[in-house]
Amino acid sequence: MVRALGINFRTDDSLPLLAGPRATSFNLLKATRLRDVVFRPGVLSVEWITLALQVVTCKHQDLRRISVDVPYHLACIRQAIGEEIFEQWSDLDRILVRLWESLSIRPNVRWTKGRWEGDRVGDCIGRLLPEMARRGTVTVDVV
Amino acid sequence: MSNLPCESLDHIADLLDGGQTPLRNCCLVSKSWIPRTRKHLFAKIHFRTAKNLLSWKKTFPDPSTSPACYAEALFIGGPKVITATEVEAGGWIRGFSRVVRLVMVGQYVFSRGWEFSFALFHGFSPVIKSIRISTLGFLSSQLLDLILSFRLLEDLSIINCYGRTPDGLLAVARPSGLPAFTGSLGLDMRGGMQPIARRLLSLPGHIHFRKLTLKWSREEDIPLTVAFVERCSRTLESLDITCSLNGTCIRDQFPHG
Numbered sequence: 538m539v540r541a542l543g544i545n546f547r548t549d550d551s552l553p554l555l556a557g558p559r560a561t562s563f564n565l566l567k568a569t570r571l572r573d574v575v576f577r578p579g580v581l582s583v584e585w586i587t588l589a590l591q592v593v594t595c596k597h598q599d600l601r602r603i604s605v606d607v608p609y610h611l612a613c614i615r616q617a618i619g620e621e622i623f624e625q626w627s628d629l630d631r632i633l634v635r636l637w638e639s640l641s642i643r644p645n646v647r648w649t650k651g652r653w654e655g656d657r658v659g660d661c662i663g664r665l666l667p668e669m670a671r672r673g674t675v676t677v678d679v680v
Numbered sequence: 681m682s683n684l685p686c687e688s689l690d691h692i693a694d695l696l697d698g699g700q701t702p703l704r705n706c707c708l709v710s711k712s713w714i715p716r717t718r719k720h721l722f723a724k725i726h727f728r729t730a731k732n733l734l735s736w737k738k739t740f741p742d743p744s745t746s747p748a749c750y751a752e753a754l755f756i757g758g759p760k761v762i763t764a765t766e767v768e769a770g771g772w773i774r775g776f777s778r779v780v781r782l783v784m785v786g787q788y789v790f791s792r793g794w795e796f797s798f799a800l801f802h803g804f805s806p807v808i809k810s811i812r813i814s815t816l817g818f819l820s821s822q823l824l825d826l827i828l829s830f831r832l833l834e835d836l837s838i839i840n841c842y843g844r845t846p847d848g849l850l851a852v853a854r855p856s857g858l859p860a861f862t863g864s865l866g867l868d869m870r871g872g873m874q875p876i877a878r879r880l881l882s883l884p885g886h887i888h889f890r891k892l893t894l895k896w897s898r899e900e901d902i903p904l905t906v907a908f909v910e911r912c913s914r915t916l917e918s919l920d921i922t923c924s925l926n927g928t929c930i931r932d933q934f935p936h937g
Contacts, residue, residue, distance in 0.1 A: 563906055563921070567913040570890075579924030599917070 562588035565597075573602035582622065587629045593636060603636065604645040605629070607665065623665070630666040637674050644669065645676045690716050697723075722750040725776070728757045737772055748775030754805075755783045779805040785814045798822045802829035809863070810835040820875040827859070834863030837893075841871050858883055862915070864891035865908070869901040877904045887911045895922040 562585040565571065576586045586605065593600060636642045646662055662670055662677055669675040693716040696702045706717040725748070727733045740746030754776055782805075798818070808830040813823065818841075827836060836859075867877060880887060881904065889912045896905045909919065 563909040563919075564913065565909070565919075568909070568916045568919070570915065570917050571919060572917045573919075575920040577920070577922035579922065585923070 562586070564592065565589055566592040569596045569598075571597055571600045573604070574600070575604040575606070577606040579608060582625055583629050584625045587625065587632050590629075590632045590636065593640070593642075595640065597640070600640065600642055602645060603633070603642055604647055606647045607662070626665040627667070630668050633666065633675070634668050634672070637669070637672075643674060643676060645678060647678045689713070693717050693720060696720065718747045719750050722747040724753040724755070725751045726755040726757070727761045728755070730761050733761050733772070740775075743772050743775035746772075746775050748772065749778055751776050751779050753781040753783070754779045755785075757785045761786075773801060773804045777805050778807060780807055781810040781812075782808055783812045798826040801826055803831075805830070807832055809833060810837075812837040812839070812866075814838075814840045820872065820879075824876055824879055830859055831857045833859035834861065835865075836861070837864070837866035838873060838876065839866055839868045841868065841873060858886045860888075861886050862888045862890065864893065864918075865889045865912075866893040867908075868895040869904065870895070870897045874900065874904060877901075877908070881907050881911060888915045890915050891918040891920075892916060893920040895924070897924050 565574075574589075576583075576589075578586060583605070590603070633644045637644070646666065648662070659670075659677070662675065666675055693703070693706060693713075696706065696717075697720045700721065703717045703721045706713050707721070725736075727736070736746075740748070802825065809832055811827060811830065811833060814837075815823075823838070823841075827833065861880075861883075865880075867873060869877060887908070889908075892908055892912060894905050894908060896902060905921065909916070
C-alpha cells in the first residue's frame, strides 16, 4: 500500500507507479517529448505534483510550460487546512525553482476567479510559492 | 467566367468558405459550380434535433446522391436524432462516408424494454479521425464498440458522459484494424467510464496518444490515470490532469470561504 493524495491505495505490478515511501504520482521519466503540463488539483494535497515534477531533467528539453491551478480558497485558509498542505506547496515551490534555474521553465499559476481578487491574489501566491514569487519567475493568470 | 481555369474557380470557392450566402449564390451561377461550392456548404452538418434530420432526408431522399459525401464534420445531438436513425437502418448515415470528425451529444433516457444500439454507426465513415462524445445513458460496451469501429481514429474525447450499469464489455473482438490512437485523449473518469478506460489500456500496443487530458474523481481512477500516462509516455507531448476526488474539493469543503 502506498499513500497518495491523502488516501491509500494498493499498487499493482502491472501499473508502473512511481511509488515512494510517502506518495505516488505519475512517472514522467520517459515522457521526454513533453511540451506542456497542466495540473489542476481540486484536492488539498499537491504532493503528487511535486513528485511528478521531481523526475523532470535536462532530457525533457522540449518542456516549456508547467501550469498549476490554485484552488481559489486554498491560499486564504491556512489556519483551516493546516501546515502540512502549505509544506507541500513549499516543496512544490522548491521544485519549480529548480526547474526554472536548471531548465528555464517558467511556471504558470492559474488562479480561478473567485471572491479574492486584486492584490490578495498576489499575496496568496506569495504565501504558497514564496521563492518563485520573490524571484518574480511565476506568471499568474486569473481565469 | 467559363474560360477561367478550374483551379482558379476552386480557389474562389475556397476563399468563400464560411460565408453561407455567397456560397449559395455560387450554386446558382452554373451547374459546374455546384460541386465545388457544395464541398464548403456541406462541410459541417449539424443535426441538433430530429426535425433537422427529417428535413435533410426529405430534401435528399436518395443517400447516394445527397451532399452527405461532402461532410467532413458531423454533429449529432439528442436522442430523437438517433431514434430517427434507427428507424431507417443502413440509410442516411452511410452517406456520410467522408466524415473526419464526429461529435455526439445528448441525453439518452431509455424506456423499459427499448434498447438503442450504436451499431448503425459502426464504421460508417472509414476516415474518421476524431470523435467527441458527451452523452448520458449508454452502455459502455456500445460506446467502446463504436469507438473501435473507426480504424483511423486518432483523437478521442469522452467528457461529461454517464453510462449505465457496466455490462462486462463482452463485445469488441477486432484483432486487426484497431484505431491508431496517436492524437489526443480526453477522458473524464466520472460517470462510470472506468470500464472504457481499462479496455483502452488493455488494447495491445495501441495507445500512443500525444496529448492526454484526464480527469479523475475517485480513488480507483488514480491507477488508471497513472497507467495512461505510463503507456503514452514515449509519445506524450501535452498532459493535463484534473483531480477532484469526491467530496474533497476545496470549494466543497469550504463553501463559505
